[in-house]
Amino acid sequence: MKKQIYLLFLLLSTAVFAQQKQVVTSIDTLKNKIGAEFKLSIKTTVDPSSKVIFPKLKNVGALEVIRSYPVDTAKIDGRYELIKKYGLTQFDSGRYVVPSIKIFIDSKPFMTDSLLVEVANVQVDTLKQKMFDIKDIAPAENPIGNWWKYLLIIALIIGIGAFIYWFLKKRQEKKLQEAIIKTPIEKATTLLDTLEKKELWQKGEVKAYYSELTDIARNYIEEAIEIPAMESTTSELIQGLRAASVKKKMTLSQEIIENLERVLKQADLVKFAKSKPLDFEITEDRNKIQKVILTLDKSIPVAVEVEEDTLLNEAQRQKQIQIQLQKQRKKRIITAVASVLFLLLATTIFLIATKGFDYVKDNLLGHPTKELLEAEWVKSEYGNPGVVIETPKVLKRVDLTKTLPKEGMALIKEMQSFAYGSVLDHFYLMVSTLKFKQETEIDLTKSMDGILQSLESQGAQNMIVKQEEFETKEGVKGVKAYGTFSQMDALTKSSAKLYYEALLFSQEGGLQQIILMHEEGDKYGNEISERVLNSVELKQVTK
Structure with a gap:
């Protein structure tokens, strides 16, 4: 996986420029009630080879984006008609301007038309409208977790086993004392x-x-x-x-x-x-x-025994006592262990019945990514241009320069890479940054295609790819690719399905890349990915 950005540097090229294309803006209604949805549509017609990026929006002016619909695609006379819709709403009455939105066609910006919409009040008849009580305060999730409860249950079960062992020991010692x-x-x-x-x-x-x-x-x-x-x-x-x-x-x-x-x-x-x-x-x-x-x-007359016979009888008696003690000790241990195992089994069955098998497996047997998620996270800055990111473990520096062709390295002024985990462990996180010797205009979409092709060259099979625009909290825009692929383990000859997310950003003379992979369906891996990507901050390039 260290070679995964191998094709990225071969496919870096200048941006592709195209002629001005018409962008049509429309909305389903100009007047709506408070909280109702306006559907804003943006339509453009492009060549099959063109790349169109619609922005990922949270707000459009004073209107809130409540839904981003998938892009509808239709082929008309050898060209593609793309329609992107956004669901907008507002919870205060009044007139609002839907401002122009910037979209990119082959890396060139185009602006939509602005529109004026009206949000009207909704009259409420309290005599006809059913009223509801205020909901109770919802309890906050315990940040410490419930691990101490399971520890207490296990300690209690072990204590019961120890008590059973002690009780049997005292009882058997009393019987033995009477027997000897x-x-x-x-x-x-x-x-x-x-x-x-x-x-x-x-x-x-x-x-x-x-x-x-x-x-x-x-x-x-x-x-x-x-x-x-x-x-x-x-x-x-x-x-x-x-x-x-x-x-x-x-x-x-x-x-x-x-x-x-x-x-x-x-x-x-x-x-x-x-x-x-x-x-x-x-x-x-x-x-x-x-x-x-x-x-x-x-x-009572006492027969005089030979001294040797007396010693022999005493030795035999002591031997019998030791054998009896060993049997009793073994019986105590077996009974105590069986009691503990029975209680553990009963507790486990109860938890499975009430919480589910996955809950018991993850909390009692442990889960690698769950332990990462619950670890003490570290926020650090990596590379230049700097990437500030929060991770469950500190990323270690790795050297990828030896895996790149000389032609690619000739264009690079500085390259730094940091990683944690591996694909074989079904969890991988890498941050890479580089600076070019000459100022270059980069096509992020083509560069992302290079990353994905690199994954395929490293053994990724049946890859599913989805791409969209990504924007950091500071407003820095980039490209995000995500999906799944199958990976064959050369040692076990088994196939695992992995989920991946890749982010790519371009700044003045620099490139920043983040790749995350984990096993598909791993809910803890999904939470790690979401937390990592939400923490991304990009530093400006230092010349």
Whole structure:
């Protein structure tokens, strides 16, 4: 694309002059109501090779241009009849002059006739005319954007995932801590401590307290002494305990067995006869159960294990604990990640349903030209004759002199070019200026044709071209070409359709050029192009 102005310098030539041609001016009505449209028509007949430029107007005298109609073309006796219409209006009553308008035929100026029109008041009958309330104030668009809302949603979702991970970790650690208790006595002791922390009987829940207290004792006896304590009645449990003590050669005193039997019977009375022991009796029963458990544990004969077997069992136990911890950690991570992904998916589906797919894609996944549009723009002056322009990024100097033929360079005194991006990235912006060694009258239309032919020589296909006059805020006039073309990517072998806009200005001994390209249908690219072209300011040539 650096060669795109290659043919421009070969096609620069002096302006083409033609004979005086007649310009006919007419208007559809000389009197109209306030706000109604006057249609101003300008007609001229020219040769097929002639170039006619109708001005791009915002106002004609005191009248506002509300519409610029396309040029109607008709071929009559080998010549072309061109008719350009402008829609004019005025919102104040009175008489107004439609002044002469300058058009260019083969670069020569021609003036239209001036006309006098009248704008009449519209009488309003408030008794028949329906009245409407004043509209509410429309909210202004937020210049900061809504990006912080999406960031907050993502942070919230991640926070929910972290909470789920923490909650599962605490729950699994608690279960593991309960699972890795080594002996029945440790389990019973821990459960007794937990029961006291609940303070059930202090809260009046005596039945629940005795139920848990006796269950702890029965569970211990069943696990340590191996008798069906949970399924036995009080008398059956005592008989089984006496038999097991003889069989296992346990040294149990009569007092211990009687204390256990007394507490179990007390619990039966509380659960089934609604008995209510006194506070000191409850404390004594708890102490008796604890003493019974400790005494039973000490009375159970212990087989002496070989030290190596003990170390081996401990090592295996620790290994099993580590394996269990790893499984639990993996499960926590999977659950937390799945929760976050589910919330993200649900949020994305909601946004797509309410905002649309393109909105979600551009805001969450990102869009190159959207990022350019929302970047901090830079206003700078480039080249000589100077072009002041506002761009999303600073343009970098590029050297195009080596790509031009020697014949073209022989005519050029000074040439400067600045660019950003590339056609392969589907976004390109270039500003070029040059000064000629000799004063030359330039035909901008033919020069623009050279630029477009250069694009075609660089691979642009199926090019659609539209041309019109362009005027800067300072009143400097130039030529604008815009349209679309297809570009083949040599690497991916795919074709992309690009939209382009090119501006060309001529000043004393100098030429100024601006080219913008982006992917067709890219709304952010369209906004960038509009903002860039609206910011164009041209500096006068310094000799």
